[in-house]
Amino acid sequence: MNIVACVKQVPDTEAAIKVKPDGSGIEEAGIKWVMNPYDEFGVEEALKLKEKFGGDVTIVSVGPARALETIRTALAMGADKGIHINDPALEGADAYNIAAALAAAIKGIPHDIIFCGQRAIDDDAGQVGSVLAEFLGIPQVTFVTKLDVEGASIKVIRPIEGAQLLIQSSLPCVVTAQKGLNEPRYASLPGIMKAKKKPVDVKDAAGLGVTVAPKAKIAKTLPPPARPPGKIICGEEPAEKARELAKLLREEAKVI
Amino acid sequence: MELSKFSVGNEGREVFWNAENFEGLLFAFTAIAMAIFAYGIYRRWQMWTAIGKPEVRNDQIKERIKLLLKNGLFQIKTFRDIYPGIMHGLIFFGFIGLMFGAAFDATEFHVGEPYGFPFLIGKFYLVFSFLMEVLGLFVLAGVFMALDRRYITKPERLGYKGEPDNTPDDAIVLLLLGGIILTGFVIEALRIHVTNPPWEVWSFVGYTLAKAFAGVDNNTARIIHKVMWWTHTFMALGFIAYIPYSRLVHMITTPANHFMASLKPVGNIEPIRDFETAESFGAGQLEDFTWKQVFDSDACTRCGRCQDGCPAYLSGKALSPKKVVQDLKTYWLERAPLIAAAKKAAGKAAEGAAPEMPAATKAMVGEVIDLHELWACTNCMYCMEHCSSSIEHVPKIVNMRQYKVLTEADFAPELQLTYRNMENNSNPWGVGSHLRADWAKELGVKTLAEDPNVEYLFYVGCSGSFDERGKKVSVAFAKILQTAGVSFGILGTEEGCCGDSAMRGGNEYLSQTLMQTNIEVMNGYGVKKIICTCPHGYNTLKKDYPHFGGNYEVYHHTEIIANLIAAGKISLKKPVDGMFTYHDSCFLGRYNNIYDQPRKILAAVPGMKLAEMDRKLDKSFCCGAGGARMWMEEHDGERINNMRTDQAIDVNATNIAVACPFCLTMLTDGIKAREKEEKMASLDIAEVVWRAMGLEEEKPSADVCAPTE
Numbered sequence: 001m002n003i004v005a006c007v008k009q010v011p012d013t014e015a016a017i018k019v020k021p022d023g024s025g026i027e028e029a030g031i032k033w034v035m036n037p038y039d040e041f042g043v044e045e046a047l048k049l050k051e052k053f054g055g056d057v058t059i060v061s062v063g064p065a066r067a068l069e070t071i072r073t074a075l076a077m078g079a080d081k082g083i084h085i086n087d088p089a090l091e092g093a094d095a096y097n098i099a100a101a102l103a104a105a106i107k108g109i110p111h112d113i114i115f116c117g118q119r120a121i122d123d124d125a126g127q128v129g130s131v132l133a134e135f136l137g138i139p140q141v142t143f144v145t146k147l148d149v150e151g152a153s154i155k156v157i158r159p160i161e162g163a164q165l166l167i168q169s170s171l172p173c174v175v176t177a178q179k180g181l182n183e184p185r186y187a188s189l190p191g192i193m194k195a196k197k198k199p200v201d202v203k204d205a206a207g208l209g210v211t212v213a214p215k216a217k218i219a220k221t222l223p224p225p226a227r228p229p230g231k232i233i234c235g236e237e238p239a240e241k242a243r244e245l246a247k248l249l250r251e252e253a254k255v256i
Numbered sequence: 257m258e259l260s261k262f263s264v265g266n267e268g269r270e271v272f273w274n275a276e277n278f279e280g281l282l283f284a285f286t287a288i289a290m291a292i293f294a295y296g297i298y299r300r301w302q303m304w305t306a307i308g309k310p311e312v313r314n315d316q317i318k319e320r321i322k323l324l325l326k327n328g329l330f331q332i333k334t335f336r337d338i339y340p341g342i343m344h345g346l347i348f349f350g351f352i353g354l355m356f357g358a359a360f361d362a363t364e365f366h367v368g369e370p371y372g373f374p375f376l377i378g379k380f381y382l383v384f385s386f387l388m389e390v391l392g393l394f395v396l397a398g399v400f401m402a403l404d405r406r407y408i409t410k411p412e413r414l415g416y417k418g419e420p421d422n423t424p425d426d427a428i429v430l431l432l433l434g435g436i437i438l439t440g441f442v443i444e445a446l447r448i449h450v451t452n453p454p455w456e457v458w459s460f461v462g463y464t465l466a467k468a469f470a471g472v473d474n475n476t477a478r479i480i481h482k483v484m485w486w487t488h489t490f491m492a493l494g495f496i497a498y499i500p501y502s503r504l505v506h507m508i509t510t511p512a513n514h515f516m517a518s519l520k521p522v523g524n525i526e527p528i529r530d531f532e533t534a535e536s537f538g539a540g541q542l543e544d545f546t547w548k549q550v551f552d553s554d555a556c557t558r559c560g561r562c563q564d565g566c567p568a569y570l571s572g573k574a575l576s577p578k579k580v581v582q583d584l585k586t587y588w589l590e591r592a593p594l595i596a597a598a599k600k601a602a603g604k605a606a607e608g609a610a611p612e613m614p615a616a617t618k619a620m621v622g623e624v625i626d627l628h629e630l631w632a633c634t635n636c637m638y639c640m641e642h643c644s645s646s647i648e649h650v651p652k653i654v655n656m657r658q659y660k661v662l663t664e665a666d667f668a669p670e671l672q673l674t675y676r677n678m679e680n681n682s683n684p685w686g687v688g689s690h691l692r693a694d695w696a697k698e699l700g701v702k703t704l705a706e707d708p709n710v711e712y713l714f715y716v717g718c719s720g721s722f723d724e725r726g727k728k729v730s731v732a733f734a735k736i737l738q739t740a741g742v743s744f745g746i747l748g749t750e751e752g753c754c755g756d757s758a759m760r761g762g763n764e765y766l767s768q769t770l771m772q773t774n775i776e777v778m779n780g781y782g783v784k785k786i787i788c789t790c791p792h793g794y795n796t797l798k799k800d801y802p803h804f805g806g807n808y809e810v811y812h813h814t815e816i817i818a819n820l821i822a823a824g825k826i827s828l829k830k831p832v833d834g835m836f837t838y839h840d841s842c843f844l845g846r847y848n849n850i851y852d853q854p855r856k857i858l859a860a861v862p863g864m865k866l867a868e869m870d871r872k873l874d875k876s877f878c879c880g881a882g883g884a885r886m887w888m889e890e891h892d893g894e895r896i897n898n899m900r901t902d903q904a905i906d907v908n909a910t911n912i913a914v915a916c917p918f919c920l921t922m923l924t925d926g927i928k929a930r931e932k933e934e935k936m937a938s939l940d941i942a943e944v945v946w947r948a949m950g951l952e953e954e955k956p957s958a959d960v961c962a963p964t965e
Contacts, residue, residue, distance in 0.1 A: 012680045012681065012688075014680070014681050014686055014687060014688035014689075015688060015690075016688055016690040016691075030690065032680050032681065032689070034680055183669055185665060186661075186665045186667070186672040186675065186676075187665060188662065188663060188664060188665035189531060189537055189662035189663065189665075189765050190534075190535055190536070190537075190662075190663060191665070192765070193531065193532060193533075
């Protein structure tokens with residue numbers, strides 16, 4: 001079974017995000033970059049399938065030079081090779097163009113299952129996996145929390161409000177990973193060392209035969225509105241404090 | 257009464273009385289015993305040298321001889337636990353003395369008398385005889401104490417989880433020892449009974465015992481004597497022959513282990529130097545240990561001192577340091593002969609052919625040593641501090657953890673998260689690294705980037721930077737330094753995790769990365785002196801950083817505060833309320849021998865009422881957070897921190913003074929678990945001192961609702 005896992009390098013969840021004064025994006029200085037956590041679930045699931053059924057796991061990532069570290073992280077976990085799509089034109093590109101580039105890269109390699117995170121934690125767009133499936137003309141199952149391979153098809157669980165769906169899909173197929181799918185492994189040290197020597201193909205848009213033409217673009221990045229200061233309700237009696245809280249929620253915050 | 261060349265004024269005895277024509281037989285049997293002994297040692301030697309990586313343990317000979325004399329000859333480590341110390345001392349010193357006695361006898365017989373200068377005569381003989389009696393009684397008393405401990409009193413530590421771990425060998429050895437002495441006394445008594453010289457009252461045991469043979473005629477006595485003499489001789493020779501095949505081998509291995517003890521700083525873990533090409537890291541099999549680490553287990557006498565204060569064991573976890581060493585020994589006894597034979601075969605085969613080693617039949621880590629045992633260790637160092645055989649348990653544990661973490665990447669998920677947090681944000685909690693210096697925002701503390709010309713770097717550490725309680729300690733200590741006019745700075749957001757938990761949790765790769773990052777920053781500023789409030793940072797900066805080019809004078813804040821008080825730089829004038837007890841942090845106490853300073857500081861606080869817990873100083877009970885346990889769930893047994901809190905409650909303490917942020921967290925949690933937070937609190941020494949300096953009005957915690965004017 002040949003598996004592809006798409007990964008994106010994103011700022012660490014704890015990183016201090018500062019918006020550039022001109023609104024053209026965020027300040028990158030001092031940011032610790034990590035693999036998008038949802039993509040990590042995809043990589044882990046890919047490795048588990050490889051351990052069970054054999055085959056190769058290829059990591060594909062679109063990003064600047066630093067994205068190579070994230071590809072190496074996935075290789076350290078146990079993936080076999082990487083494709084690094086590095087093209088300045090793709091920086092900040094929309095999901096349509098990113099997916100087009102990924103699709104172009106993936107078309108050239110055998111793929112039974114393609115994993116993506118259900119969304120990336122930086123822009124929270126959640127589109128790449130779906131668009132990629134469309135470009136490849138294959139089915140997609142999204143927000144997957146459990147996956148079983150049965151012959152030439154997969155059965156997955158997709159939680160929805162108040163229930164969960166058991167979905168069966170033919171292969172090849174795009175799967176977007178949701179939290180709960182697995183616990184990503186910690187890379188072993190021999191794994192980390194071997195990852196340094198695993199092959200990573202670097203490609204640009206032209207090399208993939210893709211023309212980058214954004215359909216949507218981020219006009220401006222703005223900092224979130226400043227949070228108003230909190231209020232501590234004082235009083236002797238809990239009942240009195242509760243009354244005051246209810247009053248404030250209704251009259252000041254207008255939420256009840 | 258037989259005729260004798262001895263008389264009053266010329267006291268003595270016929271050495272080897274009644275043992276005519278014994279020499280040929282005795283020499284033959286002695287030769288056989290020695291041969292059995294020598295063969296056993298040869299076999300053992302092959303086993304000692306069969307397994308393990310090279311390690312130098314014969315450098316600094318002077319230091320090593322001192323250790324050998326101190327702990328081998330003078331039994332200092334054994335005497336640290338007084339009752340068993342005396343028990344062993346009676347046997348040990350008694351037997352050494354008696355061996356000299358036997359040697360004197362032999363010399364008298366083979367040299368003194370034949371060459372005309374007998375020396376076992378007169379007053380010397382009487383004193384000599386008297387001493388031999390006393391030493392014989394010593395050994396007997398020791399043997400009885402040992403029998404009592406092993407078979408009657410049965411202290412917990414001579415077993416595992418309530419089951420005694422006695423072996424037939426234990427009984428054989430004690431019976432041999434007792435038998436040699438008893439038969440010695442009997443043959444002496446029989447000789448006295450037959451020869452009956454008046455001065456033998458000096459041989460008071462034999463003299464008294466002789467009375468028991470009062471009705472026995474001389475010929476019968478001589479026959480019994482002969483039988484007993486040979487019994488005595490066979491037991492003594494048997495003893496010698498038995499040494500390499502029994503627990504008696506510790507007569508060789510234990511002193512050897514004292515001689516070969518680590519001369520490195522306490523708690524030293526040898527850094528892994530080759531990450532790039534090695535295929536396996538840490539110790540997954542016996543072969544991954546050094547030969548000395550393997551040898552250790554043969555020096556173990558199963559005395560159980562290690563187990564007596566092991567927080568993991570006492571809290572009901574699977575780990576017992578004794579069991580770990582014994583299990584490794586059992587595995588070694590299984591593997592070593594096979595490997596020794598394979599090496600021998602390879603030696604005979606064509607040169608250049610790599611010896612074919614017998615494959616391991618089980619996983620050392622996971623099967624020989626259970627993973628629950630492996631991960632229960634807090635690295636508190638109690639076992640090593642108190643081991644009367646100088647066995648080094650903790651590095652073995654860390655090496656086995658390295659195997660699980662680095663080679664197999666198979667370890668607790670919560671610890672994986674901790675390591676990821678350290679990787680991404682250089683702290684175990686994973687709080688954004690940009691928030692590291694926020695605790696100091698309002699204090700006017702400068703970073704070295706702002707002013708590198710300061711005397712001390714205050715290395716705050718992760719707890720002091722991110723933990724809410726820890727931050728208060730950092731603030732209190734910074735204020736103390738500022739008040740005392742000490743020139744210091746911090747690294748601010750350039751500071752990183754010290755690496756202690758990563759190292760002791762087996763993630764040597766991560767710990768070295770963290771250490772090297774800090775060293776680069778510190779060396780960049782030309783840092784020379786460092787103060788730490790966390791004993792873990794203190795210990796690792798002091799002892800592990802030099803491995804990687806970080807050489808600093810490192811101080812713990814209790815050392816600095818004690819000096820400031822002594823020099824009159826700060827004055828403690830405001831009395832503190834409550835009953836205090838001081839909890840010794842392992843990494844401060846056993847690792848760095850800092851016991852006095854915290855106590856001196858507390859004693860300098862006006863109105864200080866201090867009660868010591870039973871487990872204190874070098875016998876202090878760990879809080880449960882060392883050795884990366886701070887970051888792990890504690891599923892098995894009782895919680896260690898709650899047990900320690902109970903010990904503080906037992907001495908009616910209302911305040912547990914600590915000098916370590918991990919202890920602070922653990923004991924604060926313990927106080928909560930025991931529902932004592934209304935009556936008890938845990939405080940860092942710096943907080944106690946800052947309060948006692950009386951320079952700041954303490955704000956009551958509920959002041960947000962205080963009426964405003």
